[in-house]
Amino acid sequence: MKIAIVYATNSGGTQLAAQIVAETFAKHNLTAEIKEVQGSMPADLKNYDLVILASPSWDYEGLEGExxxxxxxxxxxxxxxxxxxRKFAVFGLGDSSYTYFCGAVQHLEDFxxxxxxxxxxxxxxxxxxYLDQQKSSQQLTDWTESLVTHLNG
Ligand SMILES: Cc1cc2nc3c(=O)[nH]c(=O)nc-3n(C[C@H](O)[C@H](O)[C@H](O)COP(=O)(O)O)c2cc1C
Incomplete structure (x- = not known):
C-alpha cells in the first residue's frame, strides 16, 4: 500500500507529527512518504492508496481557524x-484557546x-x-494504529 502524508507547518509541529505517523506506519511495515503541500500535484497523489492531509489552524485574510x-x-x-x-484521512494541530479549535480539519474534510x-x-x-509532546505523540500513534487496523480490516 502506498501512503502519502501531505503537510504544511509554521513552527514545525505538523512536520514532527507527520514523522510520528510515518514511524508508526513503519512499525507495521508500511512506508509513508512525507510531502510538503507546496508542490504536491493531483496527478502525483493519484498514485497513492491513502493520502493523509495535515495542517495547523491559522489566521488567513482575517478569518480564524483556517x-x-x-x-x-x-x-x-x-x-x-x-x-x-480513493482513501483519505485528516489530522490537525491547534490550540483550544482559539474560537475555532482545529478549524482547518473541517476545511480539509470538506475538501x-x-x-x-x-x-x-x-x-x-x-x-x-508542544505543551505535552509525549501526550501528543501518543495520540498520533494511537490514531495511526487504529488507521492500520481499519485498513487491514
Ligand atoms: C497567529 C496564530 C493563529 C492561530 N489560530 C488558530 C486557530 O484558529 N485555531 C486553532 O485551533 N489553533 C490556532 N493556532 C494554534 C496553532 O495551530 C498551533 O500552535 C499549532 O500547533 C501550530 O502548528 P505548527 O507547529 O505545525 O505550525 C494559531 C496560532 C497562531 C500563532
Whole structure:
C-alpha cells in the first residue's frame, strides 16, 4: 500500500507529527512518504492508496481557524479533480484557546468531500502539540494504529 502524508507547518509541529505517523506506519511495515503541500500535484497523489492531509489552524485574510496558507493554492489546483473511491484521512494541530479549535480539519474534510474522496477514519485534532509532546505523540500513534487496523480490516 502506498501512503502519502501531505503537510504544511509554521513552527514545525505538523512536520514532527507527520514523522510520528510515518514511524508508526513503519512499525507495521508500511512506508509513508512525507510531502510538503507546496508542490504536491493531483496527478502525483493519484498514485497513492491513502493520502493523509495535515495542517495547523491559522489566521488567513482575517478569518480564524483556517488551514495553513500553502493549502490555498493546493486546493485551487485540485478543483474539478475526481478522487472517487480513493482513501483519505485528516489530522490537525491547534490550540483550544482559539474560537475555532482545529478549524482547518473541517476545511480539509470538506475538501476531501469535494473531490469525492473517502474519509476512512475520524479526523484527529491535537491540542497544544508542544505543551505535552509525549501526550501528543501518543495520540498520533494511537490514531495511526487504529488507521492500520481499519485498513487491514
Ligand atoms: C497567529 C496564530 C493563529 C492561530 N489560530 C488558530 C486557530 O484558529 N485555531 C486553532 O485551533 N489553533 C490556532 N493556532 C494554534 C496553532 O495551530 C498551533 O500552535 C499549532 O500547533 C501550530 O502548528 P505548527 O507547529 O505545525 O505550525 C494559531 C496560532 C497562531 C500563532
Amino acid at each position: 488551514p495553513h496558507p500553502d493549502y490555498r493554492p493546493f486546493m485551487e489546483k485540485f478543483k474539478g479533480e475526481d478522487f472517487s473511491g 476531501v468531500k469535494s473531490l469525492k474522496g473517502e474519509l476512512v477514519t475520524q479526523s484527529l485534532r491535537i491540542d497544544g502539540f
